[in-house]
Amino acid sequence: MKDLIEDVYRKHSRRVLATLIRLLGDFDRAEEALHDAFAAAARTWPRDGVPDNPFGWLVSTGRFRAIDHIRRRTRFDASLRDIEDTLYPSADEKEVGDMELIEDDMLRLIFTCCHPVIPADAQMAMALREVCGLTTEEIAHAFLVPAPTVAQRIVRAKSKIRAEAIPYEVPSHEELPQRLDRVLYVIYLVFNEGYSASSGSEMIRTDLAVEAIRLARLLRGLLPHPDVSGLLSLMLLQDSRRLARRDANGDLILLAEQDRSLWDRAEINEGLRLLHDVMRHGEIGIYTLQAAIAAEHARAQTPADTDWRQVAAYFDLLLSVQPSPIAELNRAVAIAMLDGPEQGLQLVDTILQAGDLGSYHLAHSARADFLRQLGHTKQALEAYETALAHCRQAPERAFLQKRISELAAASTERQ
Template structure:
């Protein structure tokens, strides 16, 4: 039962939270209600059995727990009486079960996090905390900033939402275009966290990748736009190989070693169609360029058939449009695949020498792999150990340890 509740928390807690925010009108109150609801489930479900609709049970329980808390406090604080009156009533029971409302709650949550009144760095931190459920430490690791900085950003964002009475809603159509970039970026971050989880024991968090794709479809229905099509194409093409990224023993499987027959052809076909439409305008967005990179992998029947020079050229476009050390790292890998590991090593050494990505484990892991290919095992082990010290994701940790073990066990000179 404990495992079942953990699985439901993992798959449903963000939607439960989003609906509680709609019903209770306050982030902190909703988070407290969420934890109260799951604590109640841990007590009641082993005794009474899992309800037919766990989502509705959790939302209803969390809402009533919140009302009880407010009632107790309102005895000492008259200002809470209006809140209590506004929350209590049977009409909300209909709203809890309204699937159309529930379906939009996550989108409302993202638009609230992305309100232009909230600073952009706080928007991203807030969205990852509330939409993905990441801890401040995990968000800090993803953004390469101190955890207290992330915590302060989230607190300030919540204060801003409360003090400015920022509405928990999807804005009117005339306001959508100015909010589109921020919302798409949040959906992109949600997908990335699912496709390559930054922590935990899973290679892929399918609940997050599926939610990101669902949200992108909702945005596409609200506001058809090439950037939305580009992002949706990117996510579908990447997600098409999600199952192949994890072996039966839950270990990480590299792209070159994946069984391409298991890739989801339906997602690939839809992704390629969306990419073609997104590339029709004279100017294409960054998500569309990334989707074009993913398409090169999807179209290659074998790893050897991959057009790495074209992928490197796409990364050149990304660097020109929006310089980023992560893009530089990916470009280094693409160039290494087409020109050899020595050239890739030179680029990565330059990135690290500039002070960028020093605490990013994948940079050191890529450097280690180039050193391994070049027959420099001692240096490769040192680089793998550096990557190991920075990594927080279970399967990646196991993969790095395996590489170190292989190099350590290899006869000298091999």
């Protein structure tokens, strides 16, 4: 039962939180209610069984626990009586179970986190905390800042929401374009965390990837903007490889070694159609360029069929629009596929010397792979060890440890 409740938490806790924020009108109160609801589930589900609708049960339980807390506290704090009198009566059973409202709750949450009065760094920290459920330590690792700094940003963002009475809503159609960039970026971050978790025992968090795609579809219905279509195309093309990215034991399978018959052709076809429509109209943004790169992989029947020259050209375009060391790293891999590992190694060394990706395990892993291909076993082992030291995700750590073991064994045999 413990494993089942943990699975429900992974799948539903963010949506339960989003709905509780709407019903209770306060982030901290909703988070407390969320924890109370799951604590109640841990006590009662083993005895009474799992309810038919766990999501609805958790929302209702959390809301009633919050009401109960408020009622007890109103005996000591008269200022809370208005909350009790005006907030909770409006949250009747119909509102708790209104699927149209619930479907919009995650989008409301993202728009609230991304309100213009909240500083950009606090927006991202709060979104990753509330939408993805990442810990402050995980967010700090992602942004390479101290955990207390992240915690302070989140506290300030919540205080700003309260002080400015920021509405928990999707903005009007007229306001949507001005808020779009940040919201798209948050959805992109949510998907990336689902596509390749930043830490933990699982490589893929399917719940987050699927939720990000759902949110992009919902947003596209509200605002059919080329950037929304580009992001949706990118996520569909990336997600299409989900079943082929790990083996039966959950171990990582590299792109070149994946069974492409397992790729989801329906997602690929939809992603390609969206990409074609956007590029046909000539409004090509950063997500569309990334989708175009993903499309080159999706079209290739075998790894050898990949048009690496076109991939590299798309990365050149992407870097001209939005310079990024990670994009430079991916471009280096494409160049290595074209011109050989020595060229790739030179590019990666230049990137690492710049200092931006010193703690990014994939940069050291790419360097190690180029060194391995060039026969520089000792240096490759050192680079793999460095990558392992910075890696926080169990399947990627297992992959790196396997590479280290294979290289060490081959080196011993040669001696």
